[in-house]
Amino acid sequence: MTQKIRVGLVGYGKAGKAVANILGADPRFDLRWIARRSANAEPHPDTDIPIIGIEQQPFDELFDLHPVDALVDFSSPESLHAYGEEVRKRGIMLVSAISAYSEDDLAYARSLGRDTRVMCSPNITLGINFLIVAAKLLRKAAPFADVEIVEQHFRDKPEISGTARKIAETLEVDAEQITSLRFGGIVGHHEVIFGFPHQTVRLIHDSIRREAFGTGAAFALEQLANCDNGFYTFDDLLMRVMRAELLEGN
Secondary structure, eight states: OOOOEEEEEEOOSHHHHHHHHHHHHOTTEEEEEEEESSOOOSOSTTSOOOEEETTTSOHHHHHHHSOOSEEEEOSOHHHHHHHHHHHHHHTOEEEEOOSOOOHHHHHHHHHHTTTSEEEEOSOOOHHHHHHHHHHHHHHHHOTTSEEEEEEEEOTTOOSOOHHHHHHHHHHTOOGGGEEEEEOTTOOEEEEEEEEETTEEEEEEEEEOSTHHHHHHHHHHHHHHTTSOSEEEOHHHHHHHHHHHHHHHHO
């Protein structure tokens, strides 16, 4: 039997709780602990997974007491610098789903890839990353097509989604071609519209529940475990699977 990957989860907001549900139930992983900013003596519901306050127990102590093979981060950009050097020193895999990294943060994350395996993605759902790959291929096949991006999220989300910005960057279109809508409790909707002469193509992804983030994190962990040290995007991991499938088909 393949040995389970020991995982620590950083962040316990709405997304973090959903990810904990998925990783905690997946037989491939051993979710050892959940780290959040403040202490909480209660374990994750219906399990014995401890929830640890980083203000009371810094990461070096946490890694000593409860060693892990991988870290999954759904917290804030500041966390990267709190655990970064420990991740580097110990060779711990990092899967980060932070969408608000600055250029300096990303440069630091890339530097960690010299000593361990790092994957950063502003949206870690498998479906949205497949959409991005498909949109990129269509853009290359038809660079003359008009492109518009529509993103919809819950009412209180203030900024344009990092995923929509990444789609625009990938397709080399201006941010002005992103339309943002805010209403209700929408988890996440992204749509890329290609306008051709005589036809229209729409690529659509909807996140129905936040557990989709957990499924994506599980995919990233499994793939990253088979990679060499380096900095990866979700696209890189997805293309790795697609290339292997194409080679196997030949």
